[in-house]
Amino acid sequence: MDAQAWTLRARGRAARGAHSQALAVAARAGFAARGLIYVLVGVIALRIAFGQGGDGGQQADRGGALEELAGRPFGAALLVVLAVALAGMALWRLSEAVFGGAGPKGAEPSKRAAAAGRCVFYVFACYSVLSYAAGERGSGSGSSDRQTHDVTATVLGWPGGQWIVGVAGAGVVAAGLWIAVRAVRLKFREKLRTAAMSSRARRFTDVFGVTGGTAxxxxxxxxxxxxxxxxxxHRPGEAKGMDDTLRTFRDLPAGPWLLAAIALGLAAFGVFSWCNARWRRI
Structure with missing residues (x-):
């Protein structure tokens, strides 16, 4: 092979390496952003558990987390940074959908489809954060409860709408149980660079991964x-977004303590997301 061919090959490898490194940075920023949102949701839910949220108070969902950030010094700038980080996560998920993810099963069609779905979710999340930063409080970053009611009412009005909502709800139940079981079984370790972690880092990540994933x-x-x-x-109002779902725990016999436990669990998932930002295989 002549010198020119070697040069072109070297340049190609360098370009691919730079591309992979950029995607890794984007993904890790996205995990950090997701962690921040979950920590803030957990903090808000904890306030609600002990009567500081009230029925008309701050929402324990993404909209409430954005409101919390917006009220801080340089709030608008923080929201823009958050949106950019979420865009990075969307870009990484898109690369997984197109080229396949890490690991021996990363190129399977089911994995690619899941990555595509996550990409769409993070694109929407990024758009909603930017809309909120621009002052559109009624955008996609608004109340998850209102959005859930509106979507449910629309679908119930379709032919066969009850079946669609019912199957979708059953799918969410199954997904929730799957998330919790995988967390308890420490399946998240498969996606982490455990060999590069100290024993203390592994224990720390395991605690927050199990607690957060289960919650x-x-x-x-x-x-x-x-x-x-x-x-x-056939009542759209029965469907609940994250905020109403969390408030339901507060109304159970265990009262605020159960919601407090769930709130701490969601905050723990936020911390686990920060662990992913450091140790995830990308």
């Missing part, structure tokens, strides 16, 4: 149950 799965599963109930009763 997140429980919230998903309960929200799915409410969607199924809404389908069976």
């Amino acid at each position: 997140r799965g429980v919230v998903f599963a309960v929200a799915g149950v409410f969607a199924v109930v809404a389908a069976v009763r």
Whole structure:
């Protein structure tokens, strides 16, 4: 092979390396952003648990987390940084959908489809944060409860809408249980660079991964149950977004302590997301 061919090959490898490094930075920034949102949601839910949120107070969902950030010094700038980080996550998920993800099963069609779905979600999340930063408080960053009611009402009005909502709700229940079971079984270790972690880092990540994943799965599963109930009763108001779902825990016999436990679990998932920002295989 002549010198020119070697030069072109070297340049190609360098370009691919730079591209991979840029995607890694984008993905890690996205995990950090996701972690911040979950920590803030957990903090807001904790306030609600002990009567500081009230029924008309701050929402324990993404919209509430954005409101919390916007109220801080340089809030608009923080929101823009958050949006850029979420865009990085969307870009990484897009690369997984197109080229396949890390690991021996990363190129499977099911993995690519899941990555494509996550890409769409993070594109929407990025747009909603930018809209909120621009002052559009009624955008996609608004109340998850209102959005859930509106979507459920629309779908219930379609032919076969009850079945669609019911199946979707059952799917969310299954997804929530799957998330919780995988967390308890430490399946998240498969996606981490555990060999590069110290024993203390592994223990730290395991604690927050199990606690956070279980709490997140429980919230998903309960929200799915409410969607199924809404389908069976043909009442859109029975469907609940994250905020209403969390407030439901507060109204159970265990009272605020159960919601406090769930809130701490969601905050733990935020910390686990920060661990992913450091140790995820990308």
